[in-house]
Amino acid sequence: xxxxxxxxxxxxxxxxxxxxxxxxxxxxxxxxxxxxxxxxxxxxxxxxxxxxxxxxxxxxxxxxxxxxxxxxxxxxxxxxxxxxxxxxxxxxxxxxxxxxxxxxxxxxxxxxxxxxxxxxxxxxxxxxxxxxxxxxxxxxxxxxxxxxxxxxxxxxxxxxxxxxxxxxxxxxxxxxxxxxxxxxxxxxxxxxx
Numbered sequence: 001x002x003x004x005x006x007x008x009x010x011x012x013x014x015x016x017x018x019x020x021x022x023x024x025x026x027x028x029x030x031x032x033x034x035x036x037x038x039x040x041x042x043x044x045x046x047x048x049x050x051x052x053x054x055x056x057x058x059x060x061x062x063x064x065x066x067x068x069x070x071x072x073x074x075x076x077x078x079x080x081x082x083x084x085x086x087x088x089x090x091x092x093x094x095x096x097x098x099x100x101x102x103x104x105x106x107x108x109x110x111x112x113x114x115x116x117x118x119x120x121x122x123x124x125x126x127x128x129x130x131x132x133x134x135x136x137x138x139x140x141x142x143x144x145x146x147x148x149x150x151x152x153x154x155x156x157x158x159x160x161x162x163x164x165x166x167x168x169x170x171x172x173x174x175x176x177x178x179x180x181x182x183x184x185x186x187x188x189x190x191x192x193x
């Protein structure tokens with residue numbers, strides 16, 4: 001427990017809440033991706049797809065890779081982290097919007113990668129993100145830690161910089177819609193001391 005925040009491994013039964021927090025971390029990008037399953041008749045809603053992905057699918061990024069931050073026995077936030085292996089070099093983007101993210105991930109093979117860090121708005125400013133990062137640093141061991149955020153996400157970048165991360169690379173994001181805000185994806189890395 002750090003400053004009233006308890007960090008624990010996620011549980012499979014929490015997959016629906018994990019999906020919400022992953023989408024918060026991605027500012028809607030995750031639910032946009034998951035909506036493809038609705039269009040293909042695999043799910044009835046984007047969040048059903050997200051829940052199923054986090055609950056059942058093998059590979060990185062499911063509930064087994066998630067940590068939950070709690071305040072007063074309420075889920076306040078999550079991280080999803082795992083080691084980036086050489087298999088990322090072989091992944092083919094299923095949509096052009098994913099290619100810049102894969103381009104950045106390919107630069108950090110051998111790193112611990114934080115795929116998602118999301119905190120409910122009403123719980124922000126209470127140390128949840130900092131506590132989750134600290135636990136991810138423990139899980140990383142001696143590996144460098146990397147993550148990707150949006151260039152206009154100043155609040156997240158301030159948290160990352162305050163915790164030892166520095167900008168390592170950028171890639172221009174592919175707009176999801178005509179009215180999408182133009183931005184870059186920014187790769188941040190924290191070197192091991």
